[in-house]
Amino acid sequence: MSASSTLTNNLLSFVNQTFLQELIQELPVVVFAISPNQTITCWNKECERTLGYSSKELQDTTILAKNLFGHTPILKSITEAWDNPNTTLPYCYWEGEIKAKDGSVRYLSVNYHVRNNFVLEGLHLWCIGTDLTDKVQGQRIMQVNQERLSLVTKAAKIGFWDWNAHTNEVYYSQECFDIMGYKCDEFSHAYEKWMEFIHPEDRTRVQNKVRDCLHTKCDFYTELRFKAQNGNYIWLFLQANVFEWDAQDKAVRIVGIISDITLRKRTEQDLQEALAKVEELKESLVEENLQLKQELQESFRYEDIISISDTYKKVLRQVEQVAPTDATVLVLGETGTGKSLIANTIHRLSPRVNQPLIKVNCAALPANLIESELFGYEKGAFTGAYTKKIGRFELADKGTIFLDEIGDLPMELQAKLLRVLQEGEFEPLGGNRTHKVDVRIIAATNRNLEELVQKGSFRADLYYRLNVFPIVNPPLRERKEDIPLLVKYFVNKYNAKTKKQITVIPKKTLQQLESYNWPGNIRELKNTIERAIVLSTGSKLEMDAWFQNPANTISPDIFSETAFDTLEDHERKHILEALKRTEGRVTGPKGAGKLLGINDKTLQSRMRKLGINRLHEFK
Numbered sequence: 001m002s003a004s005s006t007l008t009n010n011l012l013s014f015v016n017q018t019f020l021q022e023l024i025q026e027l028p029v030v031v032f033a034i035s036p037n038q039t040i041t042c043w044n045k046e047c048e049r050t051l052g053y054s055s056k057e058l059q060d061t062t063i064l065a066k067n068l069f070g071h072t073p074i075l076k077s078i079t080e081a082w083d084n085p086n087t088t089l090p091y092c093y094w095e096g097e098i099k100a101k102d103g104s105v106r107y108l109s110v111n112y113h114v115r116n117n118f119v120l121e122g123l124h125l126w127c128i129g130t131d132l133t134d135k136v137q138g139q140r141i142m143q144v145n146q147e148r149l150s151l152v153t154k155a156a157k158i159g160f161w162d163w164n165a166h167t168n169e170v171y172y173s174q175e176c177f178d179i180m181g182y183k184c185d186e187f188s189h190a191y192e193k194w195m196e197f198i199h200p201e202d203r204t205r206v207q208n209k210v211r212d213c214l215h216t217k218c219d220f221y222t223e224l225r226f227k228a229q230n231g232n233y234i235w236l237f238l239q240a241n242v243f244e245w246d247a248q249d250k251a252v253r254i255v256g257i258i259s260d261i262t263l264r265k266r267t268e269q270d271l272q273e274a275l276a277k278v279e280e281l282k283e284s285l286v287e288e289n290l291q292l293k294q295e296l297q298e299s300f301r302y303e304d305i306i307s308i309s310d311t312y313k314k315v316l317r318q319v320e321q322v323a324p325t326d327a328t329v330l331v332l333g334e335t336g337t338g339k340s341l342i343a344n345t346i347h348r349l350s351p352r353v354n355q356p357l358i359k360v361n362c363a364a365l366p367a368n369l370i371e372s373e374l375f376g377y378e379k380g381a382f383t384g385a386y387t388k389k390i391g392r393f394e395l396a397d398k399g400t401i402f403l404d405e406i407g408d409l410p411m412e413l414q415a416k417l418l419r420v421l422q423e424g425e426f427e428p429l430g431g432n433r434t435h436k437v438d439v440r441i442i443a444a445t446n447r448n449l450e451e452l453v454q455k456g457s458f459r460a461d462l463y464y465r466l467n468v469f470p471i472v473n474p475p476l477r478e479r480k481e482d483i484p485l486l487v488k489y490f491v492n493k494y495n496a497k498t499k500k501q502i503t504v505i506p507k508k509t510l511q512q513l514e515s516y517n518w519p520g521n522i523r524e525l526k527n528t529i530e531r532a533i534v535l536s537t538g539s540k541l542e543m544d545a546w547f548q549n550p551a552n553t554i555s556p557d558i559f560s561e562t563a564f565d566t567l568e569d570h571e572r573k574h575i576l577e578a579l580k581r582t583e584g585r586v587t588g589p590k591g592a593g594k595l596l597g598i599n600d601k602t603l604q605s606r607m608r609k610l611g612i613n614r615l616h617e618f619k
C-alpha cells in the first residue's frame with residue numbers, strides 16, 4: 001500500500017470514526033462501551049437520558065465505582081466476558097434492572113459483545129440496549145389489574161364468558177367453571193352444549209332471549225336453573241352484552257357474566273313460603289275472629305245462658321226463631337232447667353224488649369188472690385177493695401206476660417185466661433167494662449200438661465192455645481258436656497260474690513259432678529257450687545266430704561210433678577204473709593222487713609226477684 005493511500009485510509013477512518021461516534025451519540029437506543037479495566041469509554045445521550053449520568057461524570061470511572069450495575073447478573077456477564085474475550089462469539093443478551101442516578105430503577109434489555117472496532121481503539125465491551133421500563137411497568141400494572149379483576153370476580157363469584165357466534169366458541173373464565181362446578185377440560189365450549197345443562201323448564205325462555213339478542217343486538221339478562229357437576233340444579237344470573245356485530249347488524253360476539261344466585265333464590269322461596277303461611281294464618285285468624293265475634297254476639301244475646309251442648313243449641317235456635325214474633329210460647333222442662341231464663345231471653349230478643357215483662361207464678365199465688373192478681377179489680381169489688389187494682393195483664397200491655405207454673409192454674413181461671421189468649425180481652429173483678437190488651441204470652445211448666453188434660457185438671461182448649469210454639473228444655477243429665485262450663489261459671493260468679501279466690505276445680509270433683517244425675521238440674525248444680533264455695537277454705541273447690549254422689553239413685557220422675565214446694569215458693573209465701581200482716585208496708589219500723597228480720601233494701605230486692613211488686617191488696 002502506498003503512503004498516499006495509507007494516509008487516505010487513515011483520513012477516511014478518522015472521518016468515519018468521528019461520524020460514527022456522533023452517530024452513536026444520537027442513536028435512540030442505549031449504547032455504552034467498557035474497557036478491559038472496566039472504565040466506561042463510551043456513553044451515548046440515550047444512556048444519559050435513561051440512567052441520568054452524563055458522559056463527563058462517568059469519564060475514567062469504573063462501573064464498579066459508580067455501582068452502575070449493582071450486583072445484577074450483567075455485572076457478572078461483563079466480568080466473565082473479559083475473562084475469556086472471544087470476539088467471534090455472537091452478541092450476548094441480558095435483560096434486567098439498572099439503578100439510575102436518581103435512585104429509580106430502569107429496566108433494560110442489553111446486547112453485549114467484546115469487539116474491536118475502529119470507533120474506539122482496542123478491545124471494548126460494547127453494549128447496545130433498549131429502555132423497557134415503561135413497557136415493563138405497563139405490563140406490571142396490567143398484571144396487577146388482572147389479578148385484582150380476578151380477585152374481584154372470585155370474591156363476587158362472578159364468571160366471565162365470551163361467545164363468538166360465528167365460530168360458536170365460548171370462552172369461560174375460571175370463575176365460570178368454579179360456579180358451574182366443572183373442570184375446563186370436561187366442559188364443551190360449544191354454545192349448544194351449555195344450553196343442554198339448562199333446566200328444561202327454563203331452556204326455551206333462555207333460547208328465545210339469545211335468539212332475540214342475536215337478531216336485535218339487544219343486551220339481556222335472565223335467571224335460570226343450571227345443572228351443576230354434582231347433578232343438582234343451581235340458580236344462575238346471566239347477563240349478556242353484544243360486543244361486536246356484522247355488516248348485517250347481527251351480533252357476532254356476545255360477552256357477559258354469570259353469578260350463582262341459588263342462596264338468594266332459596267331465601268326468596270323461603271320468604272314466599274313464609275308469606276304464604278302468614279297469609280294462611282291471616283285467613284284463619286280472620287275466620288277465627290269472625291267466629292269469635294259470632295260467638296261473642298251469641299253469648300251477648302244469651303247473656304247468662306251457659307251452654308256448649310248441641311242439644312241446648314237447638315233450644316236456642318228455637319228461641320231465636322220465635323222471639324221476634326208475637327207467638328205464644330210454652331216452655332216445658334223439669335224444674336231448674338232454665339225455663340224462666342228462656343222466657344226472659346225471648347222477651348229480651350223480641351220487639352217488645354222496651355215494654356214490661358210481667359211474671360206471674362201461678363203456683364205461688366194463693367188461689368183466692370190469683371184472679372185479682374191477673375186481671376185486677378174495681379174499687380168496691382169486694383169487701384176491702386178500697387181502691388181499684390190493676391191486674392198483671394193490664395200491666396203487661398204492649399209487653400210480655402210470663403205465666404210460670406201454668407199447670408197449677410186453677411180450673412176456674414183457665415177459661416178467663418183462654419179468653420185473653422183468644423180475644424185479648426178480660427174484665428177485672430167487680431167491673432163490667434171490658435179491657436183490651438196487647439200481651440205476648442209465654443207460659444212454662446214442669447208438669448206434663450197432656451196428662452193433666454187427660455185427668456181433666458187442665459183445659460184441653462187452653463192447652464192447645466198455649467202449645468203454639470213449645471220449647472222443651474232438656475234436663476242437665478242429657479247435656480252433661482255443659483257441666484264443666486257451668487261449674488266454672490258458677491265458681492266465678494260466687495267467687496265474686498263471696499270475695500273468694502277459688503281457682504282450682506279438681507278433676508275428681510268435676511268427674512263426680514259429671515256422674516251425678518242432677519234431678520234438680522242447673523238450679524241444684526248452682527246451689528251445690530254456692531255451698532261448696534262457702535265451705536271451701538283454700539283456692540281449691542272442696543266438696544268431697546259432703547257431696548255424696550247419689551248418681552242414678554234418685555229417679556227424675558219424682559220431679560216431673562210439682563208435688564214439692566221449692567225454697568223460693570216458701571220464701572214468696574212467707575214474704576206475702578209478712579206483707580199481709582204489715583198491710584203491705586215494706587219498710588220502716590212497722591214494715592215487713594223488720595218483721596222478717598232483714599234489711600228493707602234486701603226485702604225490696606227479694607220481692608222484685610220473686611215478682612211481688614203490687615202491694616195494694618195488702619192494705
Ligand SMILES: Nc1ncnc2c1ncn2[C@@H]1O[C@H](COP(=O)(O)OP(=O)(O)OP(=O)(O)O)[C@@H](O)[C@H]1O
Nearest residue numbers: 304305306334335336337338339340341446522523
Ligand atoms: N244455661 C244456663 N246457664 C246458666 N245458668 C242457668 C242456665 N239454665 C238455668 N240457669 C240458672 O239455673 C237457675 C234455675 O233456672 P230457672 O229458674 O230459669 O229454671 P226453671 O226451669 O224456670 O225452674 P222452675 O221449673 O223451678 O221454675 C237459675 O238461677 C238460672 O239462672
